[in-house]
Amino acid sequence: MLLIDLGNFTPGLSLAGGIVIGVAAAVLVLFNGRIAGISGILGGLLSLPRRDMTWRVAFLIGLIGAPVLAALFGMPAKADIQASWGEVLVAGFLVGIGTRYAGGCTSGHGVCGISRGSIRSLVATLTFMAAGFLTVFVTHHLIGA
Amino acid sequence: MSAITALLAGLLFGIGLMVSGMANPVKVLGFLDLAGRWDPSLAFVMVGAIAIGSVAFLLAKRRQHSLLGLPMQLPTNTVITPRLVIGSALFGIGWGTAGFCPGPALVALGAGYPKAIGFVLAMAAGMLVFEVLERSKARVARA
Numbered sequence: 001m002l003l004i005d006l007g008n009f010t011p012g013l014s015l016a017g018g019i020v021i022g023v024a025a026a027v028l029v030l031f032n033g034r035i036a037g038i039s040g041i042l043g044g045l046l047s048l049p050r051r052d053m054t055w056r057v058a059f060l061i062g063l064i065g066a067p068v069l070a071a072l073f074g075m076p077a078k079a080d081i082q083a084s085w086g087e088v089l090v091a092g093f094l095v096g097i098g099t100r101y102a103g104g105c106t107s108g109h110g111v112c113g114i115s116r117g118s119i120r121s122l123v124a125t126l127t128f129m130a131a132g133f134l135t136v137f138v139t140h141h142l143i144g145a
Numbered sequence: 146m147s148a149i150t151a152l153l154a155g156l157l158f159g160i161g162l163m164v165s166g167m168a169n170p171v172k173v174l175g176f177l178d179l180a181g182r183w184d185p186s187l188a189f190v191m192v193g194a195i196a197i198g199s200v201a202f203l204l205a206k207r208r209q210h211s212l213l214g215l216p217m218q219l220p221t222n223t224v225i226t227p228r229l230v231i232g233s234a235l236f237g238i239g240w241g242t243a244g245f246c247p248g249p250a251l252v253a254l255g256a257g258y259p260k261a262i263g264f265v266l267a268m269a270a271g272m273l274v275f276e277v278l279e280r281s282k283a284r285v286a287r288a
Contacts, residue, residue, distance in 0.1 A: 002179070002183055003182050003183060004183055005175060005181075005183055008172070008175055008182075008184045008186070009184055009185065010166055011185075011186060011189045013165065013186075014165045014166055014186040014187060014190045014193070015189040016164055016165070016193065017160075017161045017162065017163070017164035017165020017167065017190055017193070018161065018190035018191060018192060018193025018195075018196075019161075019193040019194070020157055020160055020161030020165075020193075021157075021158055021165065021193070021194040022161075022196060022198045023157055023161075023197055024154045024158035024161055025154070025158070025201060026200070027154040027157065028150070028154035029201055029202065029217075029219075030205060031150035031151075031154075031211055031212050031215075032147050032151055032211055032213065033205075033211035033213075033215045033218050033219075034151075034218055035218070035219070038158075039247045042247060042251075042268075042272065043272045043275075046269060046272050046273055047276055054148050055147055055148060055151040056151075058152040058155065059152065059155035059158075060155060061155065062152040062154065062155025062158070063155040063156070063158055063159045063252065063255070064155075064251050064252070065155075066155070066156050066158075066159025066160050066162075066163065066252060067159065067163065067168075067252050068255055068256075069156070070160070071256065076256060077252055077253065077255070077256040078168075078169055079169050079170060079252075079256060079258050079261060080169055080170060081170050081171075081244070081245075081253070081258060082170065082171060083170070083244065083260070085260065085263065087242050087243055088243050088263050089263055089264070090239070090242065091238075091242035091243035091245065091264065092239065092264035092265065092266070092267025092268040092271065093271040093274075094236065094238055094239030094242070094271065095239035095240060095243075095245065095246065095247060095264075096268035096269060096270060096271020096272040096273075096274075096275070097235060097275050098232045098233065098234070098235030098237075098238075099236045099247060100271070100272050100275035101228045101229075101232025101235070101275060102232030102233040102236055103220075103229065105246050106240075106247075106248065107158075107246075107247070109233075110191065111194045112202070113220075114191075114195055115195050115199045115202045116206070116219065116220075117199075117202075118220070118223065119223065119225070120222060120223050120225055123225050123229065123233075124230075124232075125233075127229075127230050127234055127237065128233040128237035128240060129237065130237065131234045131235075131240075131241065132237040132238075132241035133177055133179055133241070134237075135177070135237065135238050135240075135241025135242055136177040136178045136179075137178075137179070137180055139242065140180075
């Protein structure tokens with residue numbers, strides 16, 4: 001039985017935010033000819049030989065600067081992190097190595113890949129979503145219940 | 146000029162993540178918790194992003210060069226490999242554990258949350274381990 005959490009449901013804001021994310025991906029591909037895939041942009045900085053650093057660094061400055069700018073306008077970004085420090089570190093490591101083997105994450109495969117009509121990206125997206133659903137089911141309902 | 150458009154794209158991407166709720170791990174975990182009180186909001190993020198993205202990529206696919214004259218570098222890989230599936234599964238396990246994927250983690254880092262800084266450092270470590278493993282594999286293949 002599916003119970004919808006109506007108290008936290010924000011379809012309008014989420015759709016609006018999604019559209020802004022789509023515009024961001026559009027700007028990067030149409031002006032720079034590059035895919036807005038965060039794990040690939042960051043991973044490229046950590047890879048040798050280092051090449052085309054400038055656009056990667058510029059994009060990441062914008063991404064990390066967004067909450068700084070929002071805070072200056074009195075709208076600080078809210079991140080409620082319930083995971084323990086141990087969980088955060090293990091999760092970060094898995095996300096780092098997993099996205100590099102997969103060649104993309106929620107943005108590169110999920111947004112850009114599906115927008116391109118890539119079956120490979122659709123498979124990646126369905127896989128990480130299924131793994132995410134399963135992980136939350138196990139940690140919230142089997143172990144942590 | 147290309148640095149300015151990349152900066153603008155990053156800024157918009159971050160704003161979109163904050164507005165949509167993706168930058169908040171509790172919201173993400175609420176979406177991934179099908180068996181609890183499910184918050185379907187984040188499906189709307191994907192709908193909005195893909196609606197705009199599909200038009201943009203339709204235009205991009207027709208071009209050899211970007212509007213700034215840079216080469217259009219779209220992925221050409223279409224093969225579904227064990228690497229793709231296993232990597233995605235590992236990523237999904239991490240995503241479901243902390244509620245962060247790479248973009249939102251960087252936004253929360255910018256907002257100064259200590260655990261987000263820890264997450265990003267661990268994520269960078271995971272990416273570096275990938276680089277080391279790939280390079281040692283290439284060395285074995287050459288030998």
